[in-house]
Amino acid sequence: MTMNDSKTSPDAFRIVIVGGGIAGLCAAIALRGPNREILILEQSSLLREVGAAISLQPNASKILENSWGLGDRIPSSKKVVDHGFRIYSIDGQLVKDIPLVKKREYGADRVIYHRQDLHSMLKAAATSSDLPGKPAELRLSSRVIDADCEAGIVFLSDGTSVSGDLVVGADGIHSKLRTAVLGKIQNAIPTGVSAYRLMMPIEKLQGSEFATKINPAEPFTSMMMGHDRRLVMGPCRGTEDYAIVALVPDKTLDVDTSKTTWNTEASLDEVEKAFDVFPRWVTSIFQHSPAIGLWQLRDLDPLERWHRGRVILIGDASHAMLPTQGQGASQSVEDAEALGAFFEDVGSRTGAEAVERRFADVVRCRYERACLIQEYSRNAAKPATAQGAEGRSKVTLTTTEFMDYNCTYNGAKDWQRAAGVQQEVGGS
Ligand SMILES: Cc1cc2nc3c(=O)[nH]c(=O)nc-3n(C[C@H](O)[C@H](O)[C@H](O)COP(=O)(O)OP(=O)(O)OC[C@H]3O[C@@H](n4cnc5c(N)ncnc54)[C@H](O)[C@@H]3O)c2cc1C
Known part of the structure; x- marks a missing residue:
């Protein structure tokens, strides 16, 4: 052509x-x-x-x-070319490190945008x-x-x-x-799980207790697993931003998640409350997200x-x-x-x-x-x-x-x- x-x-x-x-x-x-x-x-x-x-x-x-x-x-x-998954316990211990090493076999990278x-x-x-x-x-x-x-x-x-x-x-x-x-x-069928989405400048995290345990600028997807809720976190736009998806069961939230759209906004109080079983060194970074989205996860x-x-x-x-x-x-x-x-x-x-x-x-x-x-x-x-x-x-x-x-x-x-x-x- x-x-x-x-x-x-x-x-x-x-x-x-x-x-x-x-x-x-x-x-x-x-x-x-x-x-x-x-x-x-x-x-x-x-x-x-x-x-x-x-x-x-x-x-x-x-x-x-x-x-x-x-x-x-x-x-x-x-x-960000993702180098792998790191799974942490709720107290910040690295429990599993899963490198993404197969680029040659797969022919391309997992890329975060x-x-x-x-x-x-x-x-x-x-x-x-x-x-x-x-x-x-x-x-x-x-x-x-x-x-x-x-x-x-x-x-x-x-x-x-x-x-x-x-x-x-x-x-x-x-x-x-x-x-x-x-x-x-x-x-689409509600799955019983909703996702908060947060994004914050990495520079706001420098010097924080969070950064002493998880380096936010490293190109890894970090997961912190609680009993029925989890955080999935990683850098975005090079080393500019840090993105978090925070998954929680619907039934534990005070909001009617069935009414959410992709652009539904949530409050800081709400997401902090949903994760109050997580240590403060983690949840204290939520405040740096200028906006927080909430979306009920559904599939077909x-x-x-x-x-x-x-x-x-x-x-x-x-x-x-x-x-x-x-x-x-x-x-x-x-x-x-x-x-x-x-x-x-x-x-x-x-x-x-x-x-x-x-x-x-x-x-x-x-x-x-x-x-x-x-x-x-x-x-x-x-x-x-x-x-x-x-x-x-x-x-x-x-x-x-x-x-x-x-x-x-x-x-x-x-x-x-x-x-x-x-x-x-x-x-x-
Ligand atoms: C929290 C979360 C994290 C995710 N993370 C990932 C990930 O990391 N990687 C991944 O691959 N996927 C991820 N997904 C899934 C991914 O976002 C979707 O699968 C993907 O965006 C689907 O794209 P789409 O174009 O089909 O739908 P959409 O992105 O929903 O786009 C549909 C478009 O159609 C328009 N539209 C709707 N109805 C009408 C109408 N009647 N007339 C005209 N226009 C209309 C809408 O305005 C919209 O622009 C994630 C999803 C969620 C909820």
Whole structure:
């Protein structure tokens, strides 16, 4: 593809992406190509986000860096290459040190980003003119309320509608397009756990008692485990910020967590109270977080289907999972790459049947893997009760085997070849 392939003709392949989160923006990047028009409809104005870190695992880093060439778009000083996990007891003793040493085998690193940095970079890549194909158009404050899947039409809350040859439902955990694809409502299930998110400047921690036990500038993910609650902590933006995810059972909180949205703010008192069984040298650092977010963790049972007519679901809309494996966003990146791979040869208006055949290829390649990781993420949160729950497949892999399973992924077509998955149509 060349830089002058951004002109489109009247018969251009029209792609509508609902949702401008990580999944939607990655889909726009992966689907850019000659004679394609891409429109992203995002309900929000994308202005507000309580600070939080997000990790991309080696399986997603490989796609972002090697397949899409976006590795340098966030400078090294603004990301952290994670060297491993350190697990501490509540009194600050290091009880387990698990190095992440397999870069050579996995082909890329586990990289921690500030959510805003990752999101802004993906937005710029999707809409910039320096990548192949016509830049995607991002339309903000555009809320989709329903879809006619067979016709490829989405209906917006302002009474307008938009149609596409390919419609991607990347509208997150409360997806409207999921309802349209399934023909019924399937809501995400509360897991009984909520997460506070905090982020503070590392310089505020220098000289603190905390820093004498856990060096906040070292590139490690530190976990401090209590009986029914835990802290997951690590540096973000190089050595600029320190991010904490604080997991607590819902039932112990005074707030109604079922009403939380990603941007729900919590008070310092609340999070300090939730962690009052932890020593003061740990909880005293919470005060340095300028804002605190609270989000009830939910996941989905595997859906009966991911596509109908011209619409396919990706990301949290199709397989919302718990953050215990840090794979939610990484699986969204894999979904996007798979769409790009199986639609690679399409450069003009395409009939519904041809679109559906390609969807079938995407799902054959992605469904089992994403559902297994979803299941494993659920089991890792509730090992005593969730394993082998009725009607669910039982996960038999060990943690190390699972890490290998997660991270040795090299893109949809490679996975398809390795797994011997039969392909419906030639993708290239
Ligand atoms: C505490 C926590 C920590 C996590 N940490 C990690 C991690 O370290 N690594 C990891 O890989 N994953 C992590 N995850 C999971 C990860 O954040 C999600 O899996 C990922 O963001 C999903 O992206 P998405 O684009 O599918 O959904 P979202 O990020 O929810 O994006 C959906 C977008 O669609 C828009 N939208 C919604 N409805 C409509 C509509 N009707 N019309 C138009 N637009 C709409 C929304 O405004 C939003 O912009 C974490 C999750 C939590 C809760």
